[in-house]
Each structure stands twice: as structure tokens, then as C-alpha cells.
Amino acid sequence: MDRSWMNASRITKEYENGVEEFLLFAQSKAQPMWGKFFCPCVKCGNGRRQTIDDIRTHLICEGIIRSYTKWIWHRESLDTADMSQADDVTTDSGNPIEEMIRDLGQEGFEEAHAALYDNIEVDSKMPLYSGCISFTKLSAVLALVNLKARFGWSDKSFSELLMLLTNMLPADNILPKNHYQAKKILCPVGMQYEKIHACCNDCILYRDDFAELDYCPVCGVSRYRPTNGDSTVLVSDADRRPAKVCWYLPIIPRFKRLFANGEDAKNLIWHANTRKSDGLMRHPADSPQWKAIDHLYPEFGAEPRNLRLGLATDGMNPFGTLTTNHSSWPVLLFIYNLPLWLCMKRKYVMLSMMIAGPRQPGNDIDVYLRPLIDDLQKLWDEGVDVWDANLQHAFKLRAVVFCTINDFPAYGNLSGYSVKGHHACPICEQNTSFRQLKHGKKTVYTRHRRFLKQYHPYRRLKKAFDGSQEHETAPNPLTGDEVYQRVKDVVNMFGKSQKKPSSTSNMWKKKSIFFDLPY
Incomplete structure (x- = not known):
């Protein structure tokens, strides 16, 4: 079945005829729920069910997902899918699982991940139960997790739903019984992350040279949480919990x-x-x-x-x-x-x-x-x-x-500039115009008219402001090189337990980590 119409303009007759062809296919193959089918428009993304008329409107107004060349959400069998679309993908087999793996950003089937990819391919071909032709184990879990994310279900409610569906389906069904098992099935699809232990006083991260340490080399505090409020008693190695x-x-x-x-x-x-x-x-x-x-x-x-x-x-x-x-x-x-x-x-x-x-x-x-x-x-x-x-x-x-x-x-916090006190403006620095309120003792910053154009009418107004005209020009903001000259000699001392040296002449508290980037 030719599906080149999916890449055509939505105002052409070719696209309109293609939409009608898709709707006829969906009505003849897919199983509706309450008279509604999955909508493959860009907005719904096969995550919502709509009536045929609404799907037609969505596809004309919003457009169809162009990568949806195998209509698996509308009961098109993977074995009988039109292989003429193989030119539209980079794999020779046209297998949607290979498209998924390619979208994961992998450059090939590396040995370290081969087992995970094999599990996904097996789950994609395994019927949900004997005789089921609508869903495989993988497609069922993907559909349910998609609903969970769309409507904000809690993990507990999702596990309860899986248990209910397991009892409703035939006894030989292979649907996961809780949220944890469902996540394990989709594990290769998820993004990796690093869980890095940190000093509770924000001194260091336990990585690189500090990865094997049990105590912070700066403040000496334990890497792990104490038990019963006693900082000297720790639980067994297997049960130790990081402090941060x-x-x-x-x-x-x-x-x-x-x-x-x-x-x-x-x-x-x-x-x-x-x-x-x-x-x-x-x-x-x-x-x-x-x-x-x-x-x-x-x-x-x-x-x-x-x-x-x-x-x-x-x-x-x-x-x-x-x-x-x-x-x-x-x-x-x-x-x-x-x-x-x-x-x-x-x-x-x-x-x-x-x-x-x-x-x-x-x-x-x-x-x-x-x-x-x-x-x-x-x-x-x-x-x-x-x-x-x-x-x-x-x-x-x-x-x-x-x-x-x-x-x-x-x-x-990011720049290292002290944004409190009399010189809180990083543009004006020592030229910051401030005033201490008499009764509230709060510091307020004034003379914003300096930043207006030289002949702006607001500069001449008195009653609307502080009773005086403004004739000064705005100070020039610091360039990156000027900021670097101010911070290059600042000694970085990190950690809540460290006493930082106070300086009234330099408002920069640290040399920001962003200066490690050459640009």
C-alpha cells in the first residue's frame, strides 16, 4: 500500500485521498473502543482515541505523524506490513523495533547492550496471550505507560491497574503485574543517569579521586547517614545510605x-x-x-x-x-x-x-x-x-x-557575585545607587533613569520621581575579560563548614565554574 501521501502537503488532493484510505483501513482492521480509534495526528500521537470524523479533522488540520509508516496501532500485522516503505528507513528489514533502537541514539548493536536489545525484540513479537493479535507484550506495556504519563497516575495506582488487567485477561497472559516489572521491560528505552554521592556540607562530590572515600577530605563528615542520631555508629556496608x-x-x-x-x-x-x-x-x-x-x-x-x-x-x-x-x-x-x-x-x-x-x-x-x-x-x-x-x-x-x-x-549563585548589600548591581558595581530606608532599614536601589536615552523626557521630570533631574549616563557593563580580571585571584572555598574570607573591595565571592569553558 503506497503511503507517500503522508509526506505530501495537507492541502493537496493526494493527501486528502490518503486520509480517507487510512480511515477505511482503520475501520476495517482496528478494534474501536466506545466507537473511537487511536488518532495518529501530530497532536494526539496515537495516545488518544477519537471518532472517525474527529480523526479526519485532526489529520487535515494538524497532519499525520510522518514516521508512522507501519500502522501497528490500527492492527496492521508486522508480518504483512507493506515492505515498500523500506526506503523510508535506514534499516533493511523495516522492523519497527530496529527503528526504535536507532532512535535511542545507538550506533549499532554493541555487545554491552545486546542482551537488552534482544529482550526488546523478543517482547515485541510475543503475543500478550495465546491467540492475541492486537497487542504484543511490548506494545501493551508501551500503551499503558503512555496513559500513565499522560494522565499523571501514581505508581501505586498503575500497579493496581496492572493487577486488575492481569486478572481480567486470560490466565496465560504475560502482562507485568506491577509498575517495577513494566519499567524493567522498557529499561533500554529509558535514559541512563548517574547517582552521585555528595558531602552533606556541599564540599565535594564523591567521584573521580574521591569515589572510594568514606569521609569528606574537607570537613571530615561521613559520606553516609548515621543511625539513631549517632554519627559514630554506621549500619552494614550493604545498607548504608548516602547523606546526600x-x-x-x-x-x-x-x-x-x-x-x-x-x-x-x-x-x-x-x-x-x-x-x-x-x-x-x-x-x-x-x-x-x-x-x-x-x-x-x-x-x-x-x-x-x-x-x-x-x-x-x-x-x-x-x-x-x-x-x-x-x-x-x-x-x-x-x-x-x-x-x-x-x-x-x-x-x-x-x-x-x-x-x-x-x-x-x-x-x-x-x-x-x-x-x-x-x-x-x-x-x-x-x-x-x-x-x-x-x-x-x-x-x-x-x-x-x-x-x-x-x-x-x-x-x-551561578556567577559568584554578591547580589545583596549596597553594591548588589553587577553592572554598576561600586557605582550602584542605593538608599537606606529610614524606618524599615531596607536597602533600595534608585536612579534607574540613568539607563534611559540622553534626551528622554523622564530625565527632566522632578515631581514624578525624587524631586531632581537626572543628567548622568549609565555605567558601562563589565566585559567578560574585566570580570575575569576581578575573579582570577579569588580563592574558591566550597562547603558550608568553610569560613570564606570577607572582602569589601571585591564583590565577587568565587571564580565561577563557567570560566572553565573557553568561550
């Missing part, structure tokens, strides 16, 4: 997986091929900062697939109450190569690190950012070999931190 943990989700395998999907790889060069360039600010690629990077590093700018990343972090309380003694600091990455309507979508926002504990990391956040900075430095200095599924060849991927996104207190 941070989770790092390596970014390089995730970038590889992103380019292994043809549609995503195409979107990542949208800024170079499809963006409207008319001198207006429509995308970060139109910004002076983007152009300055291309000018300073022409080799980097010559490859449109090289990534520009935004880094954002802030503290939050996951328990929703201000009285809970807990703080979580997620570190997120945004990819500005993507089109405007995708770069801020949740699907493309990457959680790279989670720092959790009873206290916020504060100025010691650099200790936790080290694994991320190491990967970012590798992506800049060496690059990594990545397979581009869109252009069908490998290339050397590099990446740069384009900007950081944070509020003012988090800015102080």
Missing part, C-alpha cells in the same frame, strides 16, 4: 538520540535552512550574540547542527509547603537551534541535573555542576561523533552555552 545525593543525566547520549530521529535532526537545522531572515528579531539566531559567536568562532558557526544551549536553574520545594525543610534545584537545558514553537516545549527541555537536600547549594552549586561542565567542555574542545538520521551520515557535534536563565538570587 545528586542525580546527573548525561547530556551527550541525549543529544545523540535527538539527532538519531530524522524529524528532530531536521528541526535542529531549521534556523539555518527555513528561518525567515529579514533583519527583524524573530529567533535567537537573529541576535547579535548569536552572530558574535559565529564571528569569533567561524569553524563552530559554519556547522548549523552545532548546538546553542540555554541553561536555567532555580530552587523549588516539591512538597508545596513553605514549612518543609527541603530544597530541590533542577538544572535545565534549552536548545535554541529548534524552531520557535518547539525550543520551549516540555518535550525538548532537558533535565540535566537534580540537586536535592535539606539546604539549597547556594554559592557551592559549582561543586554539583562539575559533571555537566565536563561534558560541555568535551562538546566544545573535542566534539562527539553523532549520526544524523536526516542527512544519513555521521558528523562531529559541538555545543556552546548560549545564555543562562535565572532570577537574581540564582544569578548570584
